[in-house]
Amino acid sequence: MCNTCGCTITPANQYLLYRPVEQQHxxxxxxxxxAENNAQAAHNRAHFDAHGVLALNLMSSPGAGKTALLEATIAALRDEMRIAVIEGDLETENDAERIRAQGVPAVQITTGTACHLDAHMVHGALHQIDLDRIDIVFIENVGNLVCPASFDLGQHRNVVLLSVTEGDDKPAKYPVMFRAADLVLLTKTDLLPHLDDFDPAQAERCLRRLANPAPLWPLSSKKMTGLEPWLNWLRGHARKASAPAPAHSGVELSSTLNHA
Amino acid sequence: MHELSICQSLIRQIEALARQHRAQAITRVTLQIGPLSGVAPELLEQAFRVARKGTLAETARMVTWRAPIRVRCEQCGKESAAMINHLTCARCGDGHTQLISGNEMQLVSVELLGGGHTLPSNGNQEDTAYV
Structure with a gap:
């Protein structure tokens, strides 16, 4: 074998010989x-729109009361609206079981180690729900005030919960999440008399500093108090979503999340 | 650690570009990241070192340009620098502002090595030695 007569050249290595001068461009x-996630999210949104379904992304820290809010909402709207829930958790089917106990279809996504839902996971869950028989799909995201804010799921609106057992400066600490909120719900307000260090006005000031005009409404899912503004908001948006779509209605309803 | 899933998505994007241009390797990836994107550039760079293993970007360098936070006031029209948790107008203090920079999460460019010819279908790209 030598380097002069060509006996070292085989079909497997000959392409190396004809390679042009390497250069970077x-x-x-x-x-x-x-881009991948956002394309899937746009597909999900088109799917919701085609069925006249309102899709909401529920986000908060763990334990802020997302599932309790859903239980109270289902109990209040049982006779007027058809609801389905997509549950995101790292492990267990517990939350989906709580929702099913209310007589509402629920699909549990267990993310394993992933700290957020993405548009592909939601798409998989969507196909387990008969959207023709549904008015509102709640997507209960993984409890986390950081990661879920970066992933568009195809929802129409973001609802962020802040419980009064957390700090009233949460919007200042987690600005990406609270800036993306279309509605902020102050939960567990029945506990406010026992807490002297949570000031709802301060929470609202922090939210306004993010230049976010979203409404901030106090409520207690446990005591079923303060729910009416939230229920009316749902009724209004569900009506809008189910109205026959004029051209570009999807754009008007589209989330502001992730439009960098 | 959503930065790892973002990196995996990035790798799929840049590998597709490299294949499309028949490049042998990706040597540099340039990103623009704004603080309001929710992505930490340092974590992204760490995650990239994990995600690039065994891909065409195995030896690629990641460069991240930080985008400044800037808002434009809808009331007085002033454009000003802002802070991540203080996005009101710096001049009149109004809360009706538009973010004009600061939430970027973009792939700006990729630098590719070689290209313009097709590797044989049975060729193992990772074994290509530069002769």
Missing amino acids: TLSVLNHLL
Whole structure:
């Protein structure tokens, strides 16, 4: 074998011989890093729109009362609206079982180690729900005030819960999440008389500093108090979602999340 | 650690680009990240070192440009720098502002090595030695 007569060249290595001079070149791209997720989210949203379904992404820290809010909401709207729930948790079917106990279809997504839901997971769950028989789909995201804010799921609106057992400066500490909120619900307000260090006005000031005009409404799911503004908001948005779609209605309802 | 899933999505995107341009490797990835994107550039760079293993971007360098936070006031029209949790107008204090920069999460460019010819279908790309 030598380097002069060509006896070292085989069909498997001959392409190395004809390789042009190596050079680097730069391609301009300007694409969103989550382009894949966002395309899937747009597909999900089109799916909701085609069925006249309102899709809401419920986000909060763990234990802020997302499932309790859903239980109270289902109890209050049972006779007027058809509700389905997609539950996101790292493990267990517990939350979906709580929702099913209310007589409402629930699909549990267990993310394993992932700290958020993404549009592909939601798409998988969507196909287990008969959207023709549903008015509102609640997507209860993994309890986390950081990661879920970066992933569009195809929802129409983001609802963020802040419980009074957390700090009233949470909007200042987690600005990405609270800036994306279309509605903020102050939960567990029945506990306010026992807490001297949570000031609802301070929570609202922190939210307004994020230049977010979203309503902030106090309520208690446990005592079923303060629910009316929230229920009316749901009725109004569900009506809008189910109205025959004029062209571009999807744009008007689209979430503000992730439109970098 | 959502930065790892973001990196995996990024790798799929840049590998597709590299294949499309028949490049042998990706040597540099340039991103623009704004603080309001919810992504920490340092964590993204760490995650990239894990996610790039065994891909065309195995030896790629990640460069992140930080985007500043800027808002434009809808009341007085002033454009000003803002802080991540203080996005009201710096001049008149009004809360009706539009974010004009600061939530970017973009792939700006990729630098590719080689390209312009097709590797044989049975060729193992990871074994290509530069002769």
